Each structure stands twice: as structure tokens, then as C-alpha cells.
Amino acid sequence: MKRKLSSIFFITLLTIFMIIAALFTLSPILLAVMNSFKSNGEIYTNILSLPTKWSFDNYVTAFKNTNYLQSLFNTIWLVSLSLFGIVIVSSMAGYKLARTKTKLSKYIFGIFVISMLIPFHSIMIGLVKVSHDLHVQGHLWGLAIIYVGIGSPMAIFLYHGFTKNIPREIEEAALIDGCNQFTLFTKIVFPMLKPITATIVILNALWIWNDFLLPLLMITDKDKYTLLLSTKMLFGQYNSDWSKILAILILALLPVIIVYVFMQKYIVKGVSDGAIKS
Amino acid sequence: MRNSNKVLILFCLPAFLLYSIFVLYPALGGFWYSLTNWNGLNPTYDYVGLSNYLELLDDKVFITSLLFTAKYVLYMVVLQNVIALTLAIIIESLSKGKKVLRTIFFFPNMISMIVGGFIWMFIFTKVFPQLAEMFGIAILNESWIGNPEYSFYSILILSLWGSVGYLMIIYIAALQSIPGQLIEAAKIDGANKLQTIWHVVRPLIINSITIGIFVSLSTSFKVFDQVYSLTGGGPGRATQVVSMNIYMEAFAYQSRYGYASAKAIILFVTILLITGVQLFVMKRKEVEM
Numbered sequence: 294m295k296r297k298l299s300s301i302f303f304i305t306l307l308t309i310f311m312i313i314a315a316l317f318t319l320s321p322i323l324l325a326v327m328n329s330f331k332s333n334g335e336i337y338t339n340i341l342s343l344p345t346k347w348s349f350d351n352y353v354t355a356f357k358n359t360n361y362l363q364s365l366f367n368t369i370w371l372v373s374l375s376l377f378g379i380v381i382v383s384s385m386a387g388y389k390l391a392r393t394k395t396k397l398s399k400y401i402f403g404i405f406v407i408s409m410l411i412p413f414h415s416i417m418i419g420l421v422k423v424s425h426d427l428h429v430q431g432h433l434w435g436l437a438i439i440y441v442g443i444g445s446p447m448a449i450f451l452y453h454g455f456t457k458n459i460p461r462e463i464e465e466a467a468l469i470d471g472c473n474q475f476t477l478f479t480k481i482v483f484p485m486l487k488p489i490t491a492t493i494v495i496l497n498a499l500w501i502w503n504d505f506l507l508p509l510l511m512i513t514d515k516d517k518y519t520l521l522l523s524t525k526m527l528f529g530q531y532n533s534d535w536s537k538i539l540a541i542l543i544l545a546l547l548p549v550i551i552v553y554v555f556m557q558k559y560i561v562k563g564v565s566d567g568a569i570k571s
Numbered sequence: 572m573r574n575s576n577k578v579l580i581l582f583c584l585p586a587f588l589l590y591s592i593f594v595l596y597p598a599l600g601g602f603w604y605s606l607t608n609w610n611g612l613n614p615t616y617d618y619v620g621l622s623n624y625l626e627l628l629d630d631k632v633f634i635t636s637l638l639f640t641a642k643y644v645l646y647m648v649v650l651q652n653v654i655a656l657t658l659a660i661i662i663e664s665l666s667k668g669k670k671v672l673r674t675i676f677f678f679p680n681m682i683s684m685i686v687g688g689f690i691w692m693f694i695f696t697k698v699f700p701q702l703a704e705m706f707g708i709a710i711l712n713e714s715w716i717g718n719p720e721y722s723f724y725s726i727l728i729l730s731l732w733g734s735v736g737y738l739m740i741i742y743i744a745a746l747q748s749i750p751g752q753l754i755e756a757a758k759i760d761g762a763n764k765l766q767t768i769w770h771v772v773r774p775l776i777i778n779s780i781t782i783g784i785f786v787s788l789s790t791s792f793k794v795f796d797q798v799y800s801l802t803g804g805g806p807g808r809a810t811q812v813v814s815m816n817i818y819m820e821a822f823a824y825q826s827r828y829g830y831a832s833a834k835a836i837i838l839f840v841t842i843l844l845i846t847g848v849q850l851f852v853m854k855r856k857e858v859e860m
Contacts, residue, residue, distance in 0.1 A: 307661050308668075314658070315675045318732065322678075324698060325690045340701045382586035389582035397576050401583055408594050412793045412842055414814045415835040418604060418821050418828050419597025427592070442593030445586045474578055503683035505796050510822070521685050525800075528689055535693060545686050553681050557674050560681070561740060568741045568782070 322546070329539035336535055351540035355527075361544055363516060364523040368548075371433050371440075371508075371519060372501050376494055378441035379448050383493070384486055385478065386445070387452025392461070402453065405446040413443075413506065421510055436511050440501055448493045451567065455489035495563030502549070520545050604832035611826030623833035632808055633834060636816040637841075639723075640792065643812065646727055647734075647791040652783045654731065655738035660768065662739075663746045673743065677736035684733050688800025691729045692716060695801075719809035722802050726810060730797045734790070738783050745779035746772070781853040785846055792842045813838050 328336050329351055330344040355361070390402045420439065421430070429435030463485075467477050483490075508519045518526070524545040531537050553560065605623055609616035627633055662672050679687065695715035703711035715725045749772060757767045795814040798804060804811035804819070811819070817838065821831035 304665070308665065311658075311661060311665070311668075311672055315672055318675055318679060321687075321690050321694050321732070325693060328693075336697065340698050341705075378589075382589065386583040386586040389579050393575050393579040395576055395579070398579055401579070401587065404595075405586075405590065408590070408598070410843060410846075411594070411598050412789075412814075412835075412839055414793065414795075414817050415601050415839040416594055416597040417817070418832050418835065419600035420593060421822075422600070422828075423592060423597055438589060439593045441586075442589035445590055446594070449586060474581075478582075499681065503681075503685075505683060505685045505799075506818070521683055524689070525685060535697060538689070539693065542686055542689055546682060549681050553678060557677075561673060561677055564677075564680075564737065565740045565744045568737070568786075569744055 325539050326543055329536065329543050331536060333534065333536045351536045352544070354537055355540040355544055359527055359541065359544075360515070360518065360523060364518050364520045365548065367433060367517055368502065368520045371437055372498055374434060374437035375440035375444065375501050376497055378437060379444045379497055380490055380493060382441060383445045383448035384452050384483060384490065387449040388456045388478065388482055388486065390449065391453045391456035392464075402449075405449050408446050409450070417506075417510065424511060430511050431513060431517070433512070433517055436508060439507065439511070440497075440504075443507075444497050444500070448497065451489055451493055452486060455486060459485055491559070492563045492566045495560055496567045499560075499564075520548075601832045601835055604829050605836050607829045609827075609829040609832075611821070611828045616829065619829070623830050624837075626830065627833060627837065632811070633813075633816055636808070636811045636813050637837075639810065640794070640813045643723070643726070643730075643794060644788065644791045647730060647794075648784055648787040650727070650731055651735055651738055651787045651791075652780065655735045655783065656742050656780075658735070658739045659742035659746055660772075663743060664764075673740070676739055679733045680736040682733065684729065684796035685800045687733050688729055688797055691725070691732070692801055695725050716802055717806055719806060722806075722810050726794075726797055726801055729801055730791070730794065733797070738786065741779055741783055741786070742776065745776040749775050777853075777857050781850065781857065784849060784853070788846050788849060789842060792838070792845075 324340070327343060328340060330347045330349070332348070332350075335344065386401075386405075390398050424430040424435065424439065429438055463481060464477060467481050472481070503521070505521050505525075508522055509525075512518060512522060515523075515526075524541060527541050528538060531541070606618055606620060607616045608619045608623075658672075658676055662669055662676075665672070699711040699715060702708060713721050715721045753771055753775070754767060757771045762770065793814055794812050795818070798810055798812050798815055802810045804815050808816075813834070817831050817834045820834060821828055
């Protein structure tokens, strides 16, 4: 009985600790949201209280003075295009590499995998030069192509690992029935890869949506800015006008928050699966 | 050529082409540029041998940034893993609220560290001083962005806030894979909670700890966004990390692409060596256990 009491006490203590930790984790976002509805004057007098009057003025200004919708659309377009490319080229390569048991296959796989060790900063300078020379610099589609190049090794690695655990019988049966390699892949294999495709889409969407340095190096035209680039620009412009800056930051976070609220189960699972497999 | 290889090449070609142009070629190019005096502004350049690397030995700014990064990595590897593992163990031992807590702690990982950095800048420069005034906590009144002694910790807090959730997810998955009977058996044998964690859980998740440390090492050496948004490397260059030093050298100061490439090679080799040693040592440990 005594032991049970102490264990209840222990659990309560842990629960309280975790609630505090969770609040601490959320507090920066909550404070930013709260203060984004206040005027600058109110921020300076009492930062911790709820706004006396919830005003959307900061959001209206932020919305008017920024290309918010344009940047949002640019980012969605960039991420979709990149994901589409990564999934197509990597599923083809990863699947075939796992199914072909030749020396060549091993070499190609090795070359793909080795690049996962190279930090981005070590290819950055050469990348800027080659993108400039090939005229892909300055375009969102160009940026997407680069993301496919950089993102495919990891995706190939995951597709490769997943394919190894699918039985071959279905494919062999289809080939005997006279199916060619192309239809075999699109009609039969690709649907079977769905679970790992979901993981790859989640991991790469997170990466590309939040990537800052590559767009910074590649995009100069304001109309093509991603959400992060325009946020960074505005942050500089509204130097310490915090009520407006906070509204801009919350607007930049909004898509992420909405997606996370509705998809958190899949996202956490995708990240977990991806981490374990690689 | 065997037919299977022909099909293989066909399937790999699109990925391999893009990969070669945008990863392999720039990476190999980086090695070559590091041996030249290429300046981004000039169309021509010469081979200069190892002189860029020799210059690095005397480059105080670079060496300082390397040491600053090393200090950051050390703190991150320890704190990230200790906090993530602690959270994972506590969450798994609770009977209620597991999912909610997991969702909350992972949330900052969804956020770009550029936006996250700006939000924390608000916390450090606006919220902290008011808290200091209200509750009389002197340390909150320090200059958390402007004073390099404190801004190191600001960068650390931001980085931990934004990354611990990811490792926590890895550790939770590892803990869930432990068969329940083993924990039961330890309980029956009279082991208390801490003993169970140390003698039963630890050997079973050591594999995940290897992954966790590897992830911390390889990501914290490349830290960029957090420093860029929070301090911009300043004041002066006091909080400049290696990745930012490379970026500045190539695209901000004098476009010395050759010299910046040499720095990038040093970063690459450093990460390769340290993670290589870590994996080698820890894999051997795993076998012993």
C-alpha cells in the first residue's frame, strides 16, 4: 500500500512536470499569437496579458503590404513540383536497384548513398555556378529540379529498403502474363510502394517547405519569393515594429499549423518511420 | 551488356542525371575550386595548390568559428539526447495524454528555424526584460542577443526547442519496440524503475542512442538557420558558425569562391571523421553489450 501511494505521488509529479514542459514548448508561439493582436503600445506595457481589444489591424497591414498570397502560392507550387519529381524518379530508381542483383546495381546504389554524407555547404558554391550556367537559377521550376537532385538519394534509399521486403511473385506473374516493364511499374509496383511514398512525401515536404538557404541563393525576383524569403525580407523592413512583425510571422506559420493540426498523426508516424529506416 | 542492366540504367537515368548535375558535379567541383584562386567576380582563375588550405591555418576568424561550432555541437549532442530520451521515457511511462504530449513536443520541429528564430528574438528582447521587471529575475535582463556570452545560450535554446521533438520520436519508437515481458520480468525480480531503465531498457535502445547521437552530430555541425535568424553571426562575428563563415566568404565578403570551397572541404572532412569515429566506437560498444 505504501509503495502504491508513493508511485501515485511520483506519477502526479511527472504529470505536472510534463504539463509545465509542454507549456514551455508552446509558450513562444502562444505569446507571439497573443501579442500579434495588440498595438505596439500595449506590447510594451503588458506583454503577458491577453489583448484588451482583439484587433486584426496588424494582420490587415501585414496582408496588404506583403505578397502573402503570392509567396504562399509560390511555396506550395515549389513543394508540389519537387515532391512530384522526387517521388517519380526515386521510386523508379529505388525499386529497380533493389530488384537488380548485378554489380552495376550495387555501384549505382553506392554512389547515391554516399552523397547523403555531404553537407549542403560543401556543394553550395558549385551548385550556384552550375545553376547559373544552366539558366535554372532564378526560377521556381529550376529550384524544384535542384530539390529533386538533392532529395532523391534519401528517397531512393527508402524505396530500395521498402522494395526488398515486397515478395517478387506478383511481378513475376505479371511478366509471364506479358506485361512490359513500364506498365508493370506504373500499374502494379508503384501502388504497392504507397506506404513508403507517404513517408517520403511527408519528410521531403517538411524539408523543402522549411528550407531557407537554397531559395536564398537561387531566387532574387520578389515575385518568386517563397514564404520564408518574404518573411525574412519583411522582418528587416519592419525593424522592431513588433506588432506588425508578429502578425507577419504568424501568417507565415499559419499553413504549417493548419496542416499539423489535421495531419499530425501521419506526420509523426512518417517522421518516425523515416528516422528508423535511415 | 546484360538485359537486366539495360533496364536498370533506364530506370535510374532520370534520378542519376539530376543527382549528377546538382550534387555530384558541384561536390567534385568544390574539391577542384578549393585548389584554385577562383574569385566569383573574375571569369578566369588559376591552380594554386594547397595555398588556400595553408591560409586557413592562419585565419583566426575561421578557426574561431570552427571552435564556436565545436562548442555548440558538444552542448547539442549531450542536451538534445538527454532531454529527448527523458521526455520519451516519461511519456511512455504515463498512462494518459501520451499522444497529446508527443504532438506538442514535436510541434516546433515543424517550424522553420528562420521563423522560429524571429519568434524567439521577440521572446529574448521583449518578453524577457518585462519578465525581469515583473519578477525581479536579473538574468532575464541580460542582453540575450547582443552579448555573445548569452547569445550562445539563446542559439542553444532555440536549437533545442526546434529539434528535441525529432529525437524524442526516435526514442519513443525504440521504447515501444521493447517487449513488455522483459520489463515485467525485471519488476518481478524486484528491480526498481531506475534499475529497470539502466539494466533492461538501456541495452535494448543503445542502437537508437547511436542513431540519436549521429543525427545530433551531423545536423548540429551544419547549423545555419538558427544563427542566421537570431544573431546573424554577431555581434561582430562572435557567434559565427562554420556554415555561416563559408556562406559569408563566398557570397557576402569578396566572393572568394576558391577559398570558401577550401573551408567547405574542411567542414565536410570534419563531419565525416567525427561521425565515422562515433559510429565505429558505438557499434563496437553495442556488440559488447
